[in-house]
Amino acid sequence: MGYGLFDLTGRRALITGSSQGIGFALAEGLAAAGALVVLNGRDEARLAAAAARIPGAETLPFDATDHATVRAAVDAFEATGKPIDILVNNAGMQHRAPLEDFPPDAFERLLQTNIASVFHVGQAVARHMIARRAGKIINIASVQTALARPSIAPYTATKGAVGNLTKGMATDWAKHGLNCNAIAPGYFDTPLNAALVADPAFSAWLEKRTPAGRWGRVEELQGACIFLASDAASFINGHILYVDGGITASL
Numbered sequence: 001m002g003y004g005l006f007d008l009t010g011r012r013a014l015i016t017g018s019s020q021g022i023g024f025a026l027a028e029g030l031a032a033a034g035a036l037v038v039l040n041g042r043d044e045a046r047l048a049a050a051a052a053r054i055p056g057a058e059t060l061p062f063d064a065t066d067h068a069t070v071r072a073a074v075d076a077f078e079a080t081g082k083p084i085d086i087l088v089n090n091a092g093m094q095h096r097a098p099l100e101d102f103p104p105d106a107f108e109r110l111l112q113t114n115i116a117s118v119f120h121v122g123q124a125v126a127r128h129m130i131a132r133r134a135g136k137i138i139n140i141a142s143v144q145t146a147l148a149r150p151s152i153a154p155y156t157a158t159k160g161a162v163g164n165l166t167k168g169m170a171t172d173w174a175k176h177g178l179n180c181n182a183i184a185p186g187y188f189d190t191p192l193n194a195a196l197v198a199d200p201a202f203s204a205w206l207e208k209r210t211p212a213g214r215w216g217r218v219e220e221l222q223g224a225c226i227f228l229a230s231d232a233a234s235f236i237n238g239h240i241l242y243v244d245g246g247i248t249a250s251l
Helices: 021-031 044-051 067-079 106-130 153-174 191-195 200-207 220-230
Strands: 011-013 036-039 086-089 135-139 177-184 240-243
Touching: 011 021, 021 036, 021 086, 021 220, 036 044, 067 106, 086 106, 086 220, 106 135, 106 153, 106 177, 106 220, 135 153, 153 177, 177 220, 191 200, 220 240
Parallel strands: 011 036, 011 086, 086 135, 135 177, 177 240
Antiparallel strands: none
């Protein structure tokens, strides 16, 4: 990187939900900064294909919504002598429907995927980090951590919870040498947003609403992730870093 504070050489990073989209882009960015990346997801074939695109990448498949499975997978991986120095809690999903008609089963899936997974994986990894008195946890929040839009109220609730759980992690774990922060992306061109990207009316609205005047590119999240994973962020804890083209700064 040319500047030692941001050098992640030799550090191992686990990124959940990293076979595509933001998770994969963050894995690429961390690897470029020197980290040894471990990709996670439920589909082993997709994970293997993604890992093949990053030299030296490993895979650790598990369902981030299943507490016992997460704990067993993380403990077994750590037992091989490969400490997880950096955790990026990225796994997430979206479901759009008017709140008055929102399906309760979709609401429960959002809770499990977007917020319970952050607790399950965060706790499992943090137990090992605490023993080493060092570690970086980066949760992926959202512009919806602060703002709402029609048809995604439950998603907004989960991302608000991610923001507050991040603060709670910092409050409990900073004393053990951990840095726990969040990145809150604005609107990025990802598979999760494919329907919105394909909607000319929405894209036109977004370009007018965002001071930067465009969709974000997933690569533009890499610098924030490298920063929060590095020694440059050694005294930053419980912070939510918005990477949103200015959308939360402007009416």
